[in-house]
Amino acid sequence: MSVRSQIIDIKASLPSGVSLVAVSKMHPAEAVAEAYSAGQRLFGESRVQELVAKYELLPKDIEWNMIGHLQTNKVKAIVPFVAMIQSVDSARLVEAIQSAAAQCRRVVDILLEIHVADEQTKSGWDYADLRQYIESGALSQMANIRVRGVMGIATNSCDERVVERDFMRLRECKDELQPLFGDTFDTLSMGMSGDYPLAVRCGSTMIRVGSSIFGERDYSK
Numbered sequence: 323m324s325v326r327s328q329i330i331d332i333k334a335s336l337p338s339g340v341s342l343v344a345v346s347k348m349h350p351a352e353a354v355a356e357a358y359s360a361g362q363r364l365f366g367e368s369r370v371q372e373l374v375a376k377y378e379l380l381p382k383d384i385e386w387n388m389i390g391h392l393q394t395n396k397v398k399a400i401v402p403f404v405a406m407i408q409s410v411d412s413a414r415l416v417e418a419i420q421s422a423a424a425q426c427r428r429v430v431d432i433l434l435e436i437h438v439a440d441e442q443t444k445s446g447w448d449y450a451d452l453r454q455y456i457e458s459g460a461l462s463q464m465a466n467i468r469v470r471g472v473m474g475i476a477t478n479s480c481d482e483r484v485v486e487r488d489f490m491r492l493r494e495c496k497d498e499l500q501p502l503f504g505d506t507f508d509t510l511s512m513g514m515s516g517d518y519p520l521a522v523r524c525g526s527t528m529i530r531v532g533s534s535i536f537g538e539r540d541y542s543k
């Protein structure tokens with residue numbers, strides 16, 4: 323299956339209102355260009371260096387999303403051009419994004435990444451901590467940040483009930499936080515190659531799909 327036909331098939335399977343982020347991490351710029359020629363404009367990357375390199379090479383109407391763990395000292399490199407930072411999981415990171423965005427006079431869209439999976443290794447806010455942070459009012463001081471919703475990763479399990487539990491939890495978090503932010507808090511980013519149909523049934527508005535579009539990633543490189 324070609325990149326083009328995978329993009330077209332996945333898009334055709336999505337209900338209206340659900341967007342597709344093509345996760346191009348560890349695949350070359352040529353693969354992104356192929357997806358671009360199939361009409362894809364929304365791409366996700368998880369490493370700053372790779373994201374910046376692809377941004378420089380590829381058409382400027384691509385909407386780049388940062389989806390991987392982001393260190394505060396690397397924020398400045400992506401804030402000038404990034405469309406959305408999905409992996410915001412600490413107050414320090416919020417502050418770094420605000421400061422960099424103010425410097426280049428941009429308003430940057432972010433998602434709050436919430437930890438719901440069983441694995442300890444996956445990043446994201448503990449929901450109670452996030453709630454407390456939001457209630458402190460700190461986020462509403464951030465004039466150059468627009469909080470668009472939440473992002474999460476479900477447990478890596480072949481038990482659909484476990485994955486569904488995680489997706490429903492994310493949805494509940496999003497629904498609970500929505501009134502605190504208003505109408506622009508409209509994004510629930512969940513679902514990857516292995517679980518996106520279930521994520522969509524659980525209310526996802528944005529899926530992040532890599533290997534089903536571009537093939538397996540080679541981690542030995």
Ligand SMILES: *Cc1c(COP(=O)(O)O)cnc(C)c1O
Pocket residue numbers: 345347368389390475513514515516530531532533534
């Ligand atoms: C890599 C990655 C994806 C895509 O994973 P696939 O299984 O290849 O679809 C989605 N979300 C995040 C946060 C990722 O790091």
